[in-house]
Amino acid sequence: MGKILKRKGLFIPVILVLLIGLVSCRNGSRDDGDYSGKGNGQHFFIADVIEANGGLLIAPDKDSSEALSADRIMASVGEAEITDSKGNAVSLDMLEPGDRIKVTYDGLIAESYPAQIKASRIEVLGRNNVIDGFLSLIDDIYQADSGLNGNISIIAFDTSEWAMLTEVETEIILDTVGEKYGFEVVVGTFDELAGQGLIDKENLFFEDGILITIADIEINKDKDVIECSIEKWRSGLGAVGWDAKAKLKKGSWRIIRKNMWIS
Numbered sequence: 001m002g003k004i005l006k007r008k009g010l011f012i013p014v015i016l017v018l019l020i021g022l023v024s025c026r027n028g029s030r031d032d033g034d035y036s037g038k039g040n041g042q043h044f045f046i047a048d049v050i051e052a053n054g055g056l057l058i059a060p061d062k063d064s065s066e067a068l069s070a071d072r073i074m075a076s077v078g079e080a081e082i083t084d085s086k087g088n089a090v091s092l093d094m095l096e097p098g099d100r101i102k103v104t105y106d107g108l109i110a111e112s113y114p115a116q117i118k119a120s121r122i123e124v125l126g127r128n129n130v131i132d133g134f135l136s137l138i139d140d141i142y143q144a145d146s147g148l149n150g151n152i153s154i155i156a157f158d159t160s161e162w163a164m165l166t167e168v169e170t171e172i173i174l175d176t177v178g179e180k181y182g183f184e185v186v187v188g189t190f191d192e193l194a195g196q197g198l199i200d201k202e203n204l205f206f207e208d209g210i211l212i213t214i215a216d217i218e219i220n221k222d223k224d225v226i227e228c229s230i231e232k233w234r235s236g237l238g239a240v241g242w243d244a245k246a247k248l249k250k251g252s253w254r255i256i257r258k259n260m261w262i263s
Contacts, residue, residue, distance in 0.1 A: 042120065043107040047073070048128050048168060052095035056122075057114060058103065059168040070115035071168070075103060080119040090124055097172045098131040099124055129223040130165065133246045134173050134214070136253035140244070141212060141232045142181070145262065148234040154209030156186045156193055161215040183209070190233075204236030213241075224248035239263045 045066045047058040056075040060066040066073065082090045095101070102123040110116035142149070155177060162170055178185040186198070190211065194201035198209065210232050217228045224247065231241025242260040246253050 041106060042104055044102055044104045046100065046102055046125070048131075048172070049095050049097055049099040049101060050168060050172065051097065052092055052099075056092065056095070056119070058101065059166070062166065066109065066115075069109045069111070070113060072114035073109070074114045074116050075105070075119045075122075076116065077119050077122060080122050082122040082124070084124045085126070090122075095124065097176060098128045100126050100128055128169065128172075129248055130219060130226070131169055131172055131176075133219075133223075133226045133248065133253055134165075134169075135176060136255060137214065137226065137228065137230055137244055137246050138173070138177060138212060139180075140255045140257075141230050141240070142210075144232065145240045148210055148232060148238050148240065152209045152234075153183055154186055154198070154206075155181060155183045156188060156198070156206070156209055156211045158189050158211060158213040158215075159187050160189055161217060164217060164219060206234050210234050237263060 045060050045064040047060045047064075047066075049056070050059055050072065051057040056077050058073050058075055059071060060073060077092060082092060082095075084090050102125055103117070103119050104121035104123075105117045105119045108117065142155075157174065157177075159170060165173075174185045174187070177183075186193070186209075188196065188198075190199060191201075193199045193206070193211065199206045199211070211234075212230070212232050214228050214230050217226065219226050226244075226246040228244055229241065230244050231239060233239040240260075240262045242257040245256040245258070247256070248254075
């Protein structure tokens with residue numbers, strides 16, 4: 001009889017632990033204690049800002065449990081405390097696409113698309129280095145041989161070798177380029193753009209734009225060094241490119257060019 005009672009006494013706590021674990025999984029990330037919450041039941045995750053205009057649209061890191069619910073989340077921040085990494089107050093309109101943030105919330109995720117949460121705290125951690133590194137590489141090639149940019153209205157990108165970037169990172173890069181330079185941004189290989197009638201394949205001429213190709217991409221573990229080949233093409237006799245190495249140092253990206261060529 002005593003043995004049976006001992007087994008029952010162990011069985012009940014095990015059930016309770018399993019039930020608690022299931023509730024935690026449904027509600028979101030578990031409490032790791034690595035944040036300033038507003039009491040028990042608070043959860044957090046790291047995300048990239050996609051938009052902060054009229055609302056906070058974010059992309060949770062792919063290794064977070066929130067990413068299992070949705071790749072995009074609209075965070076309500078009406079009563080949320082927003083600070084930088086030093087605790088200084090930050091307004092929502094100061095957030096930019098590509099900012100890295102830590103989001104604290106109650107663990108509840110509304111199943112919509114984008115998914116929805118109510119944030120209690122937002123901490124700005126810094127920038128997505130890969131996004132800024134690519135933007136620096138693009139600006140470097142755009143400024144080179146500026147005559148190739150004459151009278152263009154389109155910047156095209158061959159992103160066929162950007163597999164190491166997430167969909168959101170690529171989206172932010174392309175949207176930022178469009179806003180910065182004021183041109184329409186399209187995506188496609190040379191043959192795809194020719195098939196759309198944008199490039200005259202017979203005469204090798206992109207009348208309305210330039211095609212930027214970034215390939216052979218290597219990004220180090222710390223994401224502060226990017227190596228690649230990069231080129232800007234306007235025509236058979238109008239192109240420039242080189243092997244590039246971008247290094248992040250003290251918050252700024254430095255571009256080193258090697259094996260430069262011009263046609």
